[in-house]
Amino acid sequence: MQVHLRIQRYNPEVDAKPYFAEYDVEVEPTDRVLDALNLVKWYHDGTLTYRRSCAHGVCGSDAMRINGRNRLACKLLIRDVGTNITIEPLIGFRIIRDLVVDMEPFFEAYKSVLPFLINDDPAPVGERLQSPEDRQRFDDTTKCILCACCTSSCPITWTNDEFVGPAAIVNAHRFIYDSRDQAAAERLAILNQKSGVWRCRTVFNCTEACPRGIQVTRAIEEVKRSLLTGDVS
Amino acid sequence: MYHRFDAVIVGAGGAGLMAAAQLAGKVNVAVISKLYPTRSHTGAAQGGIGAALGNLEEDHWIWHMFDTVKGGDYLVDQDAAEVLAREAIDAVYELEHMGLPFNRTPDGRIDQRRFGGHTRNFGEGPVRRACYAADRTGHMILQTLYQQGIKHQVQYFNEMMMLDLLLTDDGVCTGVVALDILTGEIHVFHAKAVLLATGGFGRIFKVTSNALSLTGDGCAIAFRRGLPLEDMEFFQFHPTGIYKMGILLSEACRGEGGILRNGKGERFMEKYAPTLLDLAPRDMVSRSIYLEIRQGLGIDGKDYVHLDLTHLPAEVIENKLPDITDFVRTYMGLDPVTDLIPIQPTAHYAMGGIPTDVDGRVTIDENNTVLPGLYAAGECACVSVHGANRLGTNSLVDLIVFGRRAGRHMLQFIAENDLHPLPKEPDFRARAEVSALLDGDGTENAAAIRADLQEAMFTHAGVFRTAEGLLQLKDQLAELRHRYSRVGLRDKSRNFNMDLVETIETGYLLDVAEAVAAGALAREESRGGHFREDFPERDDANWLKHTLVYRTSGGLEMRYKPVVVTRFEPKERKY
Ligand SMILES: Cc1cc2nc3c(=O)[nH]c(=O)nc-3n(C[C@H](O)[C@H](O)[C@H](O)COP(=O)(O)OP(=O)(O)OC[C@H]3O[C@@H](n4cnc5c(N)ncnc54)[C@H](O)[C@@H]3O)c2cc1C
Ligand code: SF4
Ligand code: SF4
Numbered sequence: 001m002q003v004h005l006r007i008q009r010y011n012p013e014v015d016a017k018p019y020f021a022e023y024d025v026e027v028e029p030t031d032r033v034l035d036a037l038n039l040v041k042w043y044h045d046g047t048l049t050y051r052r053s054c055a056h057g058v059c060g061s062d063a064m065r066i067n068g069r070n071r072l073a074c075k076l077l078i079r080d081v082g083t084n085i086t087i088e089p090l091i092g093f094r095i096i097r098d099l100v101v102d103m104e105p106f107f108e109a110y111k112s113v114l115p116f117l118i119n120d121d122p123a124p125v126g127e128r129l130q131s132p133e134d135r136q137r138f139d140d141t142t143k144c145i146l147c148a149c150c151t152s153s154c155p156i157t158w159t160n161d162e163f164v165g166p167a168a169i170v171n172a173h174r175f176i177y178d179s180r181d182q183a184a185a186e187r188l189a190i191l192n193q194k195s196g197v198w199r200c201r202t203v204f205n206c207t208e209a210c211p212r213g214i215q216v217t218r219a220i221e222e223v224k225r226s227l228l229t230g231d232v233s
Numbered sequence: 234m235y236h237r238f239d240a241v242i243v244g245a246g247g248a249g250l251m252a253a254a255q256l257a258g259k260v261n262v263a264v265i266s267k268l269y270p271t272r273s274h275t276g277a278a279q280g281g282i283g284a285a286l287g288n289l290e291e292d293h294w295i296w297h298m299f300d301t302v303k304g305g306d307y308l309v310d311q312d313a314a315e316v317l318a319r320e321a322i323d324a325v326y327e328l329e330h331m332g333l334p335f336n337r338t339p340d341g342r343i344d345q346r347r348f349g350g351h352t353r354n355f356g357e358g359p360v361r362r363a364c365y366a367a368d369r370t371g372h373m374i375l376q377t378l379y380q381q382g383i384k385h386q387v388q389y390f391n392e393m394m395m396l397d398l399l400l401t402d403d404g405v406c407t408g409v410v411a412l413d414i415l416t417g418e419i420h421v422f423h424a425k426a427v428l429l430a431t432g433g434f435g436r437i438f439k440v441t442s443n444a445l446s447l448t449g450d451g452c453a454i455a456f457r458r459g460l461p462l463e464d465m466e467f468f469q470f471h472p473t474g475i476y477k478m479g480i481l482l483s484e485a486c487r488g489e490g491g492i493l494r495n496g497k498g499e500r501f502m503e504k505y506a507p508t509l510l511d512l513a514p515r516d517m518v519s520r521s522i523y524l525e526i527r528q529g530l531g532i533d534g535k536d537y538v539h540l541d542l543t544h545l546p547a548e549v550i551e552n553k554l555p556d557i558t559d560f561v562r563t564y565m566g567l568d569p570v571t572d573l574i575p576i577q578p579t580a581h582y583a584m585g586g587i588p589t590d591v592d593g594r595v596t597i598d599e600n601n602t603v604l605p606g607l608y609a610a611g612e613c614a615c616v617s618v619h620g621a622n623r624l625g626t627n628s629l630v631d632l633i634v635f636g637r638r639a640g641r642h643m644l645q646f647i648a649e650n651d652l653h654p655l656p657k658e659p660d661f662r663a664r665a666e667v668s669a670l671l672d673g674d675g676t677e678n679a680a681a682i683r684a685d686l687q688e689a690m691f692t693h694a695g696v697f698r699t700a701e702g703l704l705q706l707k708d709q710l711a712e713l714r715h716r717y718s719r720v721g722l723r724d725k726s727r728n729f730n731m732d733l734v735e736t737i738e739t740g741y742l743l744d745v746a747e748a749v750a751a752g753a754l755a756r757e758e759s760r761g762g763h764f765r766e767d768f769p770e771r772d773d774a775n776w777l778k779h780t781l782v783y784r785t786s787g788g789l790e791m792r793y794k795p796v797v798v799t800r801f802e803p804k805e806r807k808y
């Protein structure tokens with residue numbers, strides 16, 4: 001079948017401002033949107049630029065706006081999106097070229113929440129024990145692939161540079177509720193600042209956008225509750 | 234731009250990051266990667282990491298070692314397999330201490346599951362050895378190691394692509410040259426020690442579980458610099474790739490009880506591996522699938538069979554295989570709880586690569602002469618612990634155990650050695666390659682060359698091989714190389730030029746494919762992942778040896794080196 005792609009293009013080396021280019025390609029209904037992009041790049045217009053790697057939704061490279069929603073191009077099939085496909089870069093980030101945006105501020109926000117296990121006790125000879133229930137407590141937020149679909153869908157991040165954004169909070173959550181970690185208080189203090197969780201207005205865009213099915217808004221609510229109650233169980 | 238470091242690590246997958254964790258905070262270390270670290274393909278690994286922890290039933294490292302040697306059809310270097318199996322235990326605990334969220338047993342220990350070829354008491358029956366975190370074990374490893382890098386302030390150069398390796402005339406490695414994808418600038422990294430950890434090259438084949446970025450860069454660059462590649466003819470085809478797409482459905486599906494069925498609904502592995510059945514090693518299962526298909530026993534007589542999970546409890550499928558369930562739903566519109574899943578073998582893992590010793594030091598000949606300052610680890614390296622066929626869960630072990638050993642050895646090497654001066658005009662070759670492409674007027678399309686290469690390799694160097702097919706392949710590859718000499722870019726920009734990146738990668742694929750094809754044609758026997766229909770038996774008298782292939786001005790040259798046998802004499806492999 002034929003699909004019609006409208007893709008936002010912008011190469012700051014030559015273009016004064018972004019514009020849309022249009023392409024028609026032959027694809028199968030079971031192809032991914034990424035396959036359609038690859039067809040354009042490989043056989044129609046070699047200058048089209050986007051990131052990609054795994055091609056099955058686990059590396060987080062190809063987050064972009066497809067028909068107005070943030071998706072991974074490799075995790076969306078043509079049959080589920082229709083024959084008219086508009087593709088734009090993630091919003092809220094500086095465009096580097098075409099669909100490639102500057103991810104540095106996103107990773108800086110991620111790093112700011114101390115996204116690593118902190119436990120100063122000497123490690124035992126074998127594993128640190130953890131019950132299956134304690135492990136389950138933070139399971140949902142371990143799935144994050146740092147694709148930025150959530151952060152870029154959040155209306156607060158569009159207007160406020162300071163807000164750490166949902167992805168950083170998800171990754172703080174992953175450690176705050178890990179029974180092996182000892183730095184919940186530090187992370188909560190970071191998220192209690194004016195750049196932290198209180199910016200969030202619970203709009204649920206982020207949850208809807210997450211390609212890993214993480215309950216992003218719920219994770220943020222849990223962090224807020226812990227801040228109010230001091231309870232991190 | 235010029236940079237100076239004690240250590241430069243090329244590649245930010247499990248192997249590179251595990252090495253970086255040993256060096257961080259102790260010496261000045263840079264990690265350069267053409268992808269953001271968390272995009273590396275280690276994150277795609279699903280099923281588990283093997284270690285004889287014995288958390289659920291009796292297990293011993295020596296059983297793990299035996300399985301590794303037998304699984305590898307005795308081409309494994311047994312000294313290395315012993316290191317792998319012994320150190321796996323401690324390495325897994327180290328990951329846990331770093332924060333890796335493993336699944337847990339009711340008493341709070343790391344949970345373990347069954348995996349193909351892993352047995353108790355030297356082959357008596359399956360054993361629970363694979364430590365796992367749902368079906369996202371690789372994701373958790375990659376995230377955990379990246380997090381440790383942040384904690385210890387490792388310096389990352391992301392979207393920085395290595396183009397060349399710097400070796401002095403007297404054979405010392407002094408650094409690498411790389412392209413900053415963002416700006417198009419060339420950078421020189423001057424270092425005392427370099428680790429290559431650039432991953433595999435599944436993209437030489439049409440149907441593969443490997444990422445688009447897995448193009449064998451490290452192997453190809455070393456090869457171009459005159460270093461040998463070892464055992465390249467051994468490539469693993471994983472039995473259960475999603476039909477046509479190649480996306481992997483982990484062996485954990487069968488570890489949890491999944492069954493393969495042919496067009497008649499029969500559990501055909503009963504015929505081929507009566508003891509381990511569906512959990513026989515991958516090379517055997519993949520061949521069995523094709524044998525069924527050849528007899529017209531594929532589904533509706535076509536070229537695929539079914540993976541059946543429908544008899545498993547829905548909670549097991551949802552809780553222990555959540556990502557796989559999601560893949561099947563997303564990409565096939567099927568539900569593994571109720572539907573049979575169409576699968577075909579998919580090109581998965583390179584057993585061969587850059588030869589190293591057990592400390593990750595790159596060796597350059599049949600006497601294992603070390604090249605000072607150069608290390609390799611992970612899928613791009615060949616220690617060799619996988620021999621002719623890797624067991625499931627053993628790659629992640631390899632990354633962690635040998636990434637760690639390489640990192641530690643580099644520390645010592647850096648302490649004991651001075652920085653060597655760079656060769657003159659160190660970036661000459663890299664600049665020449667890039668400007669030939671940017672300023673050239675070639676007309677051949679790299680994407681078309683790549684597609685033809687992948688098709689030819691899949692047809693002639695796949696699960697079944699013959700001299701006739703491989704000779705045909707040799708001609709096809711020569712023709713493709715000729716086309717590549719006239720390749721042209723459509724994109725001439727400097728900034729974020731992915732056309733440039735993909736065209737250079739296609740060149741690497743060609744180098745690697747030639748090495749695979751040449752090794753396969755030369756090896757007149759069948760062993761593990763290399764199956765010659767014209768030589769269907771294993772031939773220890775003539776072929777119990779590793780291939781070393783070199784690129785010389787006169788073409789490819791083969792040499793051979795002996796296999797290290799310590800505890801287990803080669804025997805026939807039956808399961
Ligand atoms: C779908 C799938 C599932 C798997 N499941 C399992 C499993 O359950 N258990 C198991 O043991 N194994 C499994 N494997 C195998 C295992 O995941 C891989 O072999 C392993 O992750 C490779 O790790 P690595 O560190 O060597 O390379 P990778 O993780 O592939 O990383 C390569 C790195 O090198 C960088 N790089 C490459 N070229 C360049 C260049 N030119 N310049 C700069 N940087 C470069 C990349 O950016 C990347 O950071 C699986 C593999 C796949 C594909
Ligand atoms: S729930 Fe909060 S973080 Fe998520 S999109 Fe809404 S405001 Fe942003
Ligand atoms: S929470 Fe989901 S959407 Fe947000 S970065 Fe992580 S995986 Fe992507």
Ligand code: FES
Nearest residue numbers: 053055059060074
């Ligand atoms: S390419 Fe990896 S998530 Fe899409």
